[in-house]
Amino acid sequence: MDDEALYDAGDFGSWIQARLDQVASNDVAVACGDCTACCTTFEGITIGHDETETLAAISSFHLREDTRFANGAKILIANPDRTCPMLVRGKCSIYPVRPRACRAFDCRSLAAADLIDTEGPGAALGARADQWVFTYDDESKKRQLAVLDAVEFIHRHNVAFRSRGFTYDPTVTATQAIRIHALFLVGKPTTQDAEAKVLAEAIGILRHYANLSFASR
Numbered sequence: 072m073d074d075e076a077l078y079d080a081g082d083f084g085s086w087i088q089a090r091l092d093q094v095a096s097n098d099v100a101v102a103c104g105d106c107t108a109c110c111t112t113f114e115g116i117t118i119g120h121d122e123t124e125t126l127a128a129i130s131s132f133h134l135r136e137d138t139r140f141a142n143g144a145k146i147l148i149a150n151p152d153r154t155c156p157m158l159v160r161g162k163c164s165i166y167p168v169r170p171r172a173c174r175a176f177d178c179r180s181l182a183a184a185d186l187i188d189t190e191g192p193g194a195a196l197g198a199r200a201d202q203w204v205f206t207y208d209d210e211s212k213k214r215q216l217a218v219l220d221a222v223e224f225i226h227r228h229n230v231a232f233r234s235r236g237f238t239y240d241p242t243v244t245a246t247q248a249i250r251i252h253a254l255f256l257v258g259k260p261t262t263q264d265a266e267a268k269v270l271a272e273a274i275g276i277l278r279h280y281a282n283l284s285f286a287s288r
């Protein structure tokens with residue numbers, strides 16, 4: 072990976088709309104080049120019970136039950152240094168049948184939500200995400216401000232989100248902020264009642280996406 076390079080992330084408005092529309096297909100086009108940062112960052116990757124080709128391609132030695140789900144989902148366990156065991160000589164050895172989570176991952180979300188961490192275990196992912204450069208028109212600038220307001224809202228209400236089963240970490244928070252950002256296009260809530268209404272709507276939107284994602288499996 073070239074640490075000095077910058078990469079064109081495209082028009083922010085078009086990108087975020089594609090990200091919102093992406094649930095049905097799960098596949099997302101990212102110009103990754105030789106980068107494998109997200110294959111060396113996570114402790115594990117969830118694989119749905121229906122991803123039979125993927126599960127068949129991975130030795131059971133690398134799989135554990137994902138006890139968060141009652142439907143037989145597995146976790147592909149990373150090596151102690153967080154490198155995915157399917158990464159062989161710098162390439163995904165099961166690329167045609169890689170997990171849905173890998174196909175859906177787009178590190179531009181971290182850039183869009185300003186949730187880039189260039190230290191600690193996610194440093195390589197953060198460094199790569201930091202290299203994306205979006206272009207903006209007036210509308211897409213408003214959208215990004217709304218995403219940033221959504222991130223701040225999720226941080227403020229992280230207990231409420233977690234108590235409803237939504238995970239709280241930078242990559243998940245970025246995706247959630249993108250999904251609920253439209254609630255903030257009119258500005259931040261300014262009263263307690265408005266805050267509670269936005270929270271209820273945000274949770275409804277995230278549950279909707281969770282159901283869509285589940286239905287597409």
Ligand code: SF4
Nearest residue numbers: 103106107108109178
């Ligand atoms: S970190 Fe980003 S650019 Fe690198 S492989 Fe993952 S999605 Fe692609």
Ligand code: SF4
Nearest residue numbers: 110155157158163173
């Ligand atoms: S399964 Fe393939 S794409 Fe997914 S993290 Fe492992 S090496 Fe990367």
